[in-house]
Amino acid sequence: MTDVLDRVKRPLLYVLGPAFVVAGVLHFVVPELYVQIIPPIFPAPLFLVYLSGVAEIAVGIGLLIPRTQQLAAWSTVALLIAIFPANVYMATHGVVIDGMPGGGNPSELVRWGRLPLQGVLILWALWYTR
DSSP: OHHHHHHHHHHHHHHHHHHHHHHHHHHHHSHHHHHTTSOTTSSOHHHHHHHHHHHHHHHHHHHHSTTTHHHHHHHHHHHHHHHHHHHHHHHHTTOOOTTOTTOSOOOHHHHHHHHHHHHHHHHHHHTTOO
């Protein structure tokens, strides 16, 4: 099993890094979608969307550079923890996302599925910390 994991570790890095870059770019392309899932307790939601977009782009690129990979992996974990409240808010408050392609009401599966996905992404990022 370890041999299989060793063989897929590098190719999966080329999935994880670009996925974060794309997600980060989307924060600038359609920021209004992300603003809607920021819990109202947080100030300056648009600023937070842009900040998290920059962070996602940075960690995505950092994961692909051997010299920065370990730091970027730890930063990815921190970022995923930092954005978790938005996913909890979306799941627990029935947020309807105006302007979302395909309609603005994500299914319960999507709302709640994002929570364990964060854990999977954290474990995936942790894989590159060593």
